[in-house]
Amino acid sequence: MNLPLTSEVLSNPDVVVQLKLADWDLLVRQARRAGLLARLAETLVGLEGEADIPQAVRWHLKAEQVLSDRQKIAVRWEVGQIREALAGLNIPVILLKGAAYVMAELPASRGRMFSDVDIMVPFESINQAEAALMLAGWHAQSGDAYDERYYRQWMHEIPPMVHLKRGSVVDMHHAILPRTARYHPDPVKLRGEAVPVKGEPGLFVLQPVDMVLHAACHLFHDGELPHGLRDLSDLDLLLRYFGRDGNFWDMLPRRALELELARPLFYALRYARHFLKTPVPATVDADLVSAEPPLLKLMDAVFHRVLGPDHDSCRDLLMRPARLAAYVRAHWLRMPPLMLARHLLHKALISRREAPT
């Protein structure tokens, strides 16, 4: 299977010296669609090939870097505001995903674009935390009564909280998977090993193995995968960085089994290798043998398609069935069959009818 040009360049940036102008045209378009243009720009800085980047391409890279630099500053500032709003509660606030990468100054924050800040608080504190954020200007916004109930009863997060003035969004979680999901990684275990953020009392990030497991479980439980390759690239950068510590690779599969996340980890490692040539020691494969899914060839065909950039150049005749399969699979894992049937029926018939046209 041919890899998208974007993933070839991210996994081996030195190939840029061989790119023709038409390849650059495709690369910029694919990477932009995948949300990876800023990361591509950051990846090429300082490389030998940097001097060979055609003049016409340069502003595209620079413009995205301007945006991602600015977003990093904005995220730091928003995180500070969230910390202040929640400071009185004396609860541990764990930053997840992009905000965690930025605050922990990880390579995965390079060229990372954001739409929201994800945090996790203890389940029993979620009402208090919501009230505190409301006082600071964030308000939960769900689409309709059904969505509201869907979030509150079944999900692992409350509806996205949007700041009235700034429009910034906080996604507040109490777990990393829906309450209705097949697997139940225990949030208490995650919290127990969380690492304080330097200089930000009260704020934590997940320990390295958990951070990887969360990224994996998030990616492989999301049915829509609009940023599949970007999330995979985050994983790639996390694995390359944390993987320099020998213990990391022993701990990772053990922790995955403990948290019931061996399957998503299996997929994450498999497709990170496939798309981005992430170096993973063979011992890890041996540890994860039990997590190998049935129908692996089929899953490969599906994920090869749905994880690539959502761009014309990456579509073939099997794209639609692959997307459908990924969507159904993700929902299958999110909730039991009867509930799923009811949910999809509601989304298809009622939510659509009520949607503004």
Add this chain to the structure above:
Amino acid sequence: MLRLVEVDRQDLESRLEGRGLGIRTGPFTVRVQSDIPSVADGLVFHYGQFELWESDFHDFHVSVGRSQGIRRWVSRQANFAFDGFRPFLPLPVDQAFPMLEWGMNWCVSTHANHLLIIHAAVVERNGFVAILPAPPGSGKSTLCAGLVLSGWRLLSDELTLIDPDTGLIYPLARPVSLKNQSISVIAEFSGEARIGVAAHDTAKGMVAHLRPPADSVWRQREPASPGWIIFPKWQKDAEAMLTPRSQAQTFIYLAQNAFNYSQLGERGFLAGTELVRQCRCYDFTYHALPDAVHIFNSLADEKKATT
């Protein structure tokens, strides 16, 4: 170098319907695909003097196409897409050409974050530009059209592109969008005005475009230095008059009306303050276009005499 006017109509249409027609507009290159005849008509009418861009790299890949399936026959709609992504809802097909113009402005204003982009018309004379920021309805486009039909060079009627590194302003000379009464005002103002087919009932009322002067198009790679920031306001029976305004106030207005001021952060602040520092800032009320042009010409002559 080939200009669009040198391409015959059949060739142009087959490019539009096939791999796309490449054109250069200011610092950017665009590849346009379309199966709508009014888009081809609009390009022939307005873009004759533009350079054909036959390269393997284009900055923006856009299309304006008819809706597919049943909508194609029922509602006759046009869709704008940026490399397959649709930022706008479809519009009636007779608005396809304006939609292409709005779409290309959207491409520039949402992506070109290496530049500070202000929502303002910009015209040049004797090497210095006048930036005309103003809310819709203030007569900014009408004044801009009047000036470019009187020997000022058109840089843009919508987007002022400022390079934060050099402080220079880049041209984006394209058709000038005229609304409602300004269409007849401009047609009567100059015998040289070439105005395209009007689209009726758009979100902005009736819209027609003024063809950009050939000289402005030929010089679209030539940046210029900031000279004035002038806030025009059309007022019935008002005498054409400039009133100095504070640089601080002007800066704040520009920052609020820039497309990407906050995204640029410190770069945006430095570029904005430097721009305002180099400019004379005025409020300008006018009623009759010839009087307005006269005042602008004296400003330009004065500047020429002192530099």
